[in-house]
Amino acid sequence: MNTEEQAMLELARSWAPYGGARPGDILVQFGMSPAGFYANITRILHTNAAAWNMPIAERHRIEEIAARYSTQPASV
Numbered sequence: 033m034n035t036e037e038q039a040m041l042e043l044a045r046s047w048a049p050y051g052g053a054r055p056g057d058i059l060v061q062f063g064m065s066p067a068g069f070y071a072n073i074t075r076i077l078h079t080n081a082a083a084w085n086m087p088i089a090e091r092h093r094i095e096e097i098a099a100r101y102s103t104q105p106a107s108v
Contacts, residue, residue: 033080036062037072041083044073044094052097070098 033041040062047053058069077083077091077098 033076033082037076037080040069040072041076044070044097045086045090048090048093048097052101067101070101074098074102 043053043057043061047057053066053069055066058064058066062069064072073094077095083091
């Protein structure tokens with residue numbers, strides 16, 4: 033996992049108890065929309081062994097938040 037992926041995962045983990053990271057924080061820190069951010073988080077959770085060591089409840093919470101962003105219509 034590279035340093036950007038680590039930073040993304042850390043942001044997702046820190047905001048997971050509160051329903052996810054704020055869109056403004058995602059944009060400022062990573063220059064992407066929440067949908068793009070959580071698409072990356074989903075990829076990280078499924079492809080990086082380091083993420084597999086997370087507590088299962090925390091991992092599921094982040095996956096639920098990511099799924100919510102993947103089903104929202106794009107803003108115009």
